[in-house]
Amino acid sequence: MSEKMSRPERLRSVxxxxxxxxxxxxxxxxxxxxxEVAAVRAARTPREQARRAIAGNGTAACPYHRPDTELGAP
Numbered sequence: 001m002s003e004k005m006s007r008p009e010r011l012r013s014v015x016x017x018x019x020x021x022x023x024x025x026x027x028x029x030x031x032x033x034x035x036e037v038a039a040v041r042a043a044r045t046p047r048e049q050a051r052r053a054i055a056g057n058g059t060a061a062c063p064y065h066r067p068d069t070e071l072g073a074p
Contacts, residue, residue, distance in 0.1 A: 054061055
């Protein structure tokens, strides 16, 4: 910073850095939230596929591991 800057100009300049950092942080938080939503959707899709496979193919589920119970399949 130049010594010829007025005090308000210097203060505005100093204020810019945390504002930029806050914007970056907000962007990072938003991206992480999008990733969490995508992960939940991805997990839900294989779970639904597994439920349909167990319920729809007429094959009995493993009596020891009981995936049908874990998945809430009938």
